[in-house]
Amino acid sequence: MSGKKPLATESPDDSSPVIETDRLRLRMFTSDDLDSFAAMLADPDVMRYVEDGQPKDRSVAEKALNSMIAHWQRHRFGRWAVEEKTSGTLIGFGGLRSLSGIPEVVYHFAKAHWGKGYATELARASLSFGFDKHRFGRIVAIAKPDNAASIHVMEKLGMHFEMRTSYYGIEVVQYAIGPAEFDAHR
Ligand SMILES: CC(C)(COP(=O)(O)OP(=O)(O)OC[C@H]1O[C@@H](n2cnc3c(N)ncnc32)[C@H](O)[C@@H]1OP(=O)(O)O)[C@@H](O)C(=O)NCCC(=O)NCCS
Secondary structure (H helix, E strand, O other): OOOOOOOOOOOOOOOOOOEEOOOEEEEOOOHHHHHHHHHHHOOHHHHOOOOOOOOOOHHHHHHHHHHHHHHHHHHOOOEEEEEEOOOOOEEEEEEEEEEOOEEEEEEEEOHHHOOOOHHHHHHHHHHHHHHHHOOOOOEEEEEOOOOHHHHHHHHHOOOEEEEEEEEOOEEEEEEEEOHHHHHHHO
16 A cells, blocks of 8 residues: 555645555645535435534535634644545545644545545545654554444454443444554554
8 A cells, every 4th residue: 555655745834745655635725625525425325423413505615614724823834635646536544633732533435436446545645644744653443333333443453442422412432543553463
């Protein structure tokens, strides 16, 4: 896989990198992405296990997009817009975000692109970024207990189950990984 590759083409201030994996380009969101992003959030299947499980309208998507951009400015890590390199199309989003102060790896793809290993590829690049660039000691992932595909991604990454817990009133399973464990799975 692409885990050992250096992080590619970074912007001059190093705060909002563009990363290329074998098949994906991870880049900053821009306002031009709103249509594709809103389409993902409007799809009930994509949103089934996310937050309250309900699809979101365009105004919510616009707020979420702006919030992801602001997160990068505040924390120097965040979620990327994910393009498929062959088509140049925006097919998903994800990366790292702050979950009550703990870095969390997240991934979401348009339904047409499920089952191709893209979430695992994105998450692996995100963990590399978190451990290599930010030197995080631990990164978590959470999912609703019946989101089997998401939990399977965590397991493929080498993350270990920590606990069942809840955030913002939503019951989840929490997995985690540290740099040494990640190194063993690169
Ligand atoms: C969860 C999600 C990101 C997975 O994306 P993906 O690109 O299909 O993931 P990958 O292909 O890298 O890996 C998925 C793995 O789960 C497996 N899987 C898929 N559906 C499954 C299911 N119902 N039960 C068990 N395993 C399942 C796949 O076979 C694959 O494993 P494999 O590589 O061993 O065959 C995608 O389904 C998605 O975007 N869902 C909507 C958003 C979401 O729920 N995000 C996570 C929030 S916690």
